[in-house]
Amino acid sequence: MTRRGKLALLGGIAVALLVAGLLARDGRLLALSFPVVLLFGALLLFPAPREVDLEISRAFSSSRLEEGEETRVTVTVENRGEAIPLLGAVERMPGGVGETNGEAGTLGALPRGARREFSYTLSPPRGAYRFTGLEITIWDRMGLSPRRSVVGTEDELLARPRVEPFEEIVIRPRRTRGYAGMVRANRGGSGLDFYGCRAYVSGDEVRRINWRAYGRRGELVVNEYEREQIADVTVVLDARLRAHTQAGGESTFPHAVRAAASLASHFLSRGNGVGLLIYGDFINWTLPGYGRIQRERILDALARAHPGDKAVFEDLYFIPTRLFQPQSQLVFVTPLAGEEDVEVIGVLRSRGYQVLLVRPDLLPYELGRASRDPSHDLARRILGVRQGLLLSTLSRLGVDIVNWDVTQPLAGRVSWLLSRRGRRHR
Amino acid sequence: MRGWALALVAIGSALLAGFGFVAGSVVLGALGAALLVGWFGVVWFAVSDLGALLLAVTVGAAAAAVLADVAVLPVIAGVTLVVIGWELANALATTAAYPASDRRPVLRRHLLRLIEVGAAAFVLSVVSLGLHVRVGFRLGLSLALASLLLLGLAFRLAGFRRRGKEKAEQ
Numbered sequence: 352m353t354r355r356g357k358l359a360l361l362g363g364i365a366v367a368l369l370v371a372g373l374l375a376r377d378g379r380l381l382a383l384s385f386p387v388v389l390l391f392g393a394l395l396l397f398p399a400p401r402e403v404d405l406e407i408s409r410a411f412s413s414s415r416l417e418e419g420e421e422t423r424v425t426v427t428v429e430n431r432g433e434a435i436p437l438l439g440a441v442e443r444m445p446g447g448v449g450e451t452n453g454e455a456g457t458l459g460a461l462p463r464g465a466r467r468e469f470s471y472t473l474s475p476p477r478g479a480y481r482f483t484g485l486e487i488t489i490w491d492r493m494g495l496s497p498r499r500s501v502v503g504t505e506d507e508l509l510a511r512p513r514v515e516p517f518e519e520i521v522i523r524p525r526r527t528r529g530y531a532g533m534v535r536a537n538r539g540g541s542g543l544d545f546y547g548c549r550a551y552v553s554g555d556e557v558r559r560i561n562w563r564a565y566g567r568r569g570e571l572v573v574n575e576y577e578r579e580q581i582a583d584v585t586v587v588l589d590a591r592l593r594a595h596t597q598a599g600g601e602s603t604f605p606h607a608v609r610a611a612a613s614l615a616s617h618f619l620s621r622g623n624g625v626g627l628l629i630y631g632d633f634i635n636w637t638l639p640g641y642g643r644i645q646r647e648r649i650l651d652a653l654a655r656a657h658p659g660d661k662a663v664f665e666d667l668y669f670i671p672t673r674l675f676q677p678q679s680q681l682v683f684v685t686p687l688a689g690e691e692d693v694e695v696i697g698v699l700r701s702r703g704y705q706v707l708l709v710r711p712d713l714l715p716y717e718l719g720r721a722s723r724d725p726s727h728d729l730a731r732r733i734l735g736v737r738q739g740l741l742l743s744t745l746s747r748l749g750v751d752i753v754n755w756d757v758t759q760p761l762a763g764r765v766s767w768l769l770s771r772r773g774r775r776h777r
Numbered sequence: 778m779r780g781w782a783l784a785l786v787a788i789g790s791a792l793l794a795g796f797g798f799v800a801g802s803v804v805l806g807a808l809g810a811a812l813l814v815g816w817f818g819v820v821w822f823a824v825s826d827l828g829a830l831l832l833a834v835t836v837g838a839a840a841a842a843v844l845a846d847v848a849v850l851p852v853i854a855g856v857t858l859v860v861i862g863w864e865l866a867n868a869l870a871t872t873a874a875y876p877a878s879d880r881r882p883v884l885r886r887h888l889l890r891l892i893e894v895g896a897a898a899f900v901l902s903v904v905s906l907g908l909h910v911r912v913g914f915r916l917g918l919s920l921a922l923a924s925l926l927l928l929g930l931a932f933r934l935a936g937f938r939r940r941g942k943e944k945a946e947q
Contacts, residue, residue: 352826352829357867364836369921378905456879458872458880
């Protein structure tokens with residue numbers, strides 16, 4: 352109850368008793384009013400201090416962490432103004448941050464120049480959490496009238512998606528960069544895999560001369576190996592709400608985010624230039640870059656990613672292809688909303704992009720939960736046929752597809768399907 | 778501390794109910810018993826708005842008891858205990874978000890201050906009951922109007938100070 356509310360209540364009761372006592376000419380009613388009158392007087396005489404000068408700081412043991420990891424938050428409140436008889440400070444937790452371990456508030460007197468500190472631990476799920484300040488309550492000397500306000504600094508905590516390491520992912524974009532890397536460039540040069548033979552020209556290394564061919568043809572021929580270079584890779588995360596399925600509190604979106612993070616991290620670790628496009632709420636574009644800093648940028652962007660349902664991004668038709676390097680590698684992480692998505696991916700293939708599609712599939716999880724009945728079986732068959740059609744169309748278009756059952760680890764599936772051995776077995 | 782708040786409002790309401798029955802008024806006794814149940818609910822579930830309403834009803838019932846010639850001192854004691862219990866319940870609700878280790882000493886200090894205020898009020902009531910002042914119509918009316926004026930002035934003063942501070946802050 353606020354101070355004003357209490358004053359109104361107690362004042363009203365006191366006056367009512369006084370007036371009733373006077374009207375009834377009964378002193379006992381006046382005597383009855385004393386407990387109320389004294390509390391009213393105490394409230395009136397001791398207001399909470401109005402001018403407070405507090406300095407609040409919040410420190411995270413790690414402000415960027417992987418989802419599920421623990422961080423310790425330490426909050427310090429320092430009084431730079433007059434002494435405060437009683438101060439309460441409690442953290443305003445951002446939504447969805449999860450359970451806290453420890454005390455997220457403090458209560459006690461705060462003399463001039465003194466400080467109070469409290470700390471707690473958090474292990475939030477993936478997301479960007481904005482801490483807006485502390486809810487401060489100040490009491491008067493009697494502790495009767497609390498005054499509330501929000502004071503403090505804004506801080507952000509990023510819980511980034513968990514990254515799964517992959518052993519090997521073979522990609523073959525048509526165009527590669529000039530620097531040495533691990534992507535086969537479909538061009539002769541120095542490498543490991545045999546590429547072809549050509550006539551010897553002055554300056555070629557003697558050890559590369561193919562002496563058998565010389566014996567057969569009587570002219571010098573040198574072996575060529577396939578050049579291995581770095582490539583431009585763009586990871587496209589589909590964040591359209593309509594594309595993602597939900598079942599029993601589980602959604603494909605967090606899995607898609609995790610897959611995008613793992614794939615981007617893998618390609619960056621192999622020296623490639625990686626960009627990220629999150630398509631859904633708005634066009635969230637992380638410029639292509641290399642190395643560890645780019646990895647941090649991409650993981651930060653993925654920590655903030657959330658599904659959107661904007662009508663303008665309902666289809667993949669508006670995907671800004673001018674952002675992609677020509678004939679580069681595109682990695683789509685999408686559950687596929689329908690035939691129109693297949694059409695867009697087909698168009699991208701026809702423009703010379705190499706496309707890898709990772710499709711998180713929630714159907715096995717959903718079927719595991721559903722009861723066995725004929726209508727479910729029919730639904731499962733219809734869905735299976737529809738998915739099969741979409742995926743076989745994409746496969747015919749030359750798209751590398753990983754249909755990922757989200758109940759299984761992604762690394763195993765991707766590492767097998769997209770490795771050299773896996774591709775040979777397909 | 779919740780136990781203390783419960784005990785205070787329970788003893789206060791029980792005093793009203795008990796002395797209502799003793800004085801032969803079933804209505805006042807039943808009202809006191811109903812208040813006892815109501816206060817238990819309010820303190821247990823920390824319903825602040827209902828607490829304010831119950832406080833008004835309790836004081837109203839006490840006034841009715843006094844007018845019905847129920848022993849006045851137990852009634853005043855009952856009201857004092859209920860007021861202390863109500864304020865303690867408010868403090869409990871306001872500090873609910875803070876760590877229990879910090880709350881305990883703060884609430885204990887608050888309870889002691891409330892007991893001091895309550896004791897002072899009770900002593901004042903007892904002393905005032907011993908005083909006899911003849912109040913005529915004019916004096917009575919003047920006192921009633923003066924009390925209303927003082928109440929208004931108090932509110933005005935509080936509001937005026939707040940607005941002044943807000944302007945200064947701007």
